[in-house]
Amino acid sequence: MVTGKVGFGPARLLSGEATVTVEVRLPNILRPSAGGEASVEAEGATVGEVFDDLVEKYPGLRASLLTPEGEMHRHLNVFVNDDDVRYLGKLDAKVGDGDVVTLMPAVAGG
Amino acid sequence: MLSLPMRLWERVVAHCLDGLPLEACGMLAGQGEQVLEVYPATNAARSARIYTVEPLDLLRADRAAEAAGLSLMGVWHSHTHTSAYPSPTDIEQAPDPGWHYVLVSLSDVEPVLRSYRIVDGRAEEEPVFTPA
Numbered sequence: 001m002v003t004g005k006v007g008f009g010p011a012r013l014l015s016g017e018a019t020v021t022v023e024v025r026l027p028n029i030l031r032p033s034a035g036g037e038a039s040v041e042a043e044g045a046t047v048g049e050v051f052d053d054l055v056e057k058y059p060g061l062r063a064s065l066l067t068p069e070g071e072m073h074r075h076l077n078v079f080v081n082d083d084d085v086r087y088l089g090k091l092d093a094k095v096g097d098g099d100v101v102t103l104m105p106a107v108a109g110g
Numbered sequence: 111m112l113s114l115p116m117r118l119w120e121r122v123v124a125h126c127l128d129g130l131p132l133e134a135c136g137m138l139a140g141q142g143e144q145v146l147e148v149y150p151a152t153n154a155a156r157s158a159r160i161y162t163v164e165p166l167d168l169l170r171a172d173r174a175a176e177a178a179g180l181s182l183m184g185v186w187h188s189h190t191h192t193s194a195y196p197s198p199t200d201i202e203q204a205p206d207p208g209w210h211y212v213l214v215s216l217s218d219v220e221p222v223l224r225s226y227r228i229v230d231g232r233a234e235e236e237p238v239f240t241p242a
Contacts (some may be wrong), residue, residue, distance in 0.1 A: 027206070028181070079166075082169070106163075109160065
């Protein structure tokens, strides 16, 4: 459902308001960098904007979310609801009000 | 110490055997040192030398664990031709120092399962108990 409160596109850019609020679920390993919370709220219309908001609130998360160049960290899995953002444009993946963004470490080895 | 009930030990090893000739992997869930559920996953790397837990399997395991009142507490994977000891890649990429890292070697006739804690780039073996 899109309401008048949720702004996308030029109107949102002009107003400067980030009115899309999502729940971000954090794995154990990242919780100490976010005040010990398992779940926090963040604003932004894309995963990248949500990350920017998270980093503003919790600067200690930056190195786990983004590379120094600002790309999505390769050892991080990011899901919007049930979807892996690798197939949705990574940081450009759109999020909607009330979406759940789940962060999990990549689990891999040899 | 890791407590891995025998019925779950069998599921872990069976999943590793099913995955041959590729490495197999999955997630461990439980409370504290006790594994109470295991979630077999697809090796997204589809390789006999490396593994990546399929991200959507990881998400499903996390949700299933949470619904059961458990937490993800580790990962298992197989080594098809080498010993049950973490490789340099395993140690370098270990995502969480709080996790248990279970290795299943299929290089001999009998599967060998061992568990490790990996902290600050060092792997240390821990005893595995397999209650009935």
